[in-house]
Amino acid sequence: MRETPERTEGIRRRDPDVLDAVVREHLPGLLRAARAAGLPPDGAEDAVQSAFLVFFRRAEEFDGRARCGTWLYGILLRTVAESRRKTARDEPTDDIDAVVEARFGPDGTWVRPPRDPAWDVGRSEIRRLLGECLETVPDRQRLAFTLREVEGLTTAELCKVLDVSPNNLGVLLFRSRNRLRECLESKGIEGSADAQMS
Numbered sequence: 001m002r003e004t005p006e007r008t009e010g011i012r013r014r015d016p017d018v019l020d021a022v023v024r025e026h027l028p029g030l031l032r033a034a035r036a037a038g039l040p041p042d043g044a045e046d047a048v049q050s051a052f053l054v055f056f057r058r059a060e061e062f063d064g065r066a067r068c069g070t071w072l073y074g075i076l077l078r079t080v081a082e083s084r085r086k087t088a089r090d091e092p093t094d095d096i097d098a099v100v101e102a103r104f105g106p107d108g109t110w111v112r113p114p115r116d117p118a119w120d121v122g123r124s125e126i127r128r129l130l131g132e133c134l135e136t137v138p139d140r141q142r143l144a145f146t147l148r149e150v151e152g153l154t155t156a157e158l159c160k161v162l163d164v165s166p167n168n169l170g171v172l173l174f175r176s177r178n179r180l181r182e183c184l185e186s187k188g189i190e191g192s193a194d195a196q197m198s
Helices: 005-012 016-036 041-057 068-087 096-103 123-136 139-150 155-162 166-186
Strands: none
Touching: 005 016, 016 041, 016 068, 016 139, 041 068, 068 155, 096 166, 123 139, 123 166, 139 155, 139 166, 155 166
16 A cells, blocks of 8 residues: 555655654554564664654655555664664574474364363453463564554565565464464463464
8 A cells, every 4th residue: 555645745855744643653553563573661662763763864765655654664673673683682483393283183173173262351351461472472473463463564564574475474473373372272261163373
């Protein structure tokens, strides 16, 4: 989805009203994405601030072929990656074959299908448990999950922002959803038999 020519021109001219609207529109999502990338709250705020500074400095380069948010997420993720290079933090990886063999039979059906919810808990409790479980997901997987499920980025946008192929994105999303499912099940929240991992 392209930006409107008027908004694109406003960004390129660094029109204060247009830039203010961009910040207001994208600040919450960028903060969520930075947190999903594994940054602590103060680190997330710093990364988002740095991303906006880069965006403002390079505004005249924005051509409107993609959404402004896609450009901002890309800048943010490069900022996060640079921060990671400085700290040289490694994230663990899963053996995808072992995960598939443990969860699915030879015919592709669930070995142990997801089950119906075990208890009735309030929405705030579910959010708290989901937040705890998201913290256990490796940063790149958590970021892919958050940008897809919370921010609603399309596959094409995600592939561009994360600089991955559609197949690699599928693996990241599968792994993040599987880890979340396992974590939630360990906390007593089980899915229904008809749940799908798409």
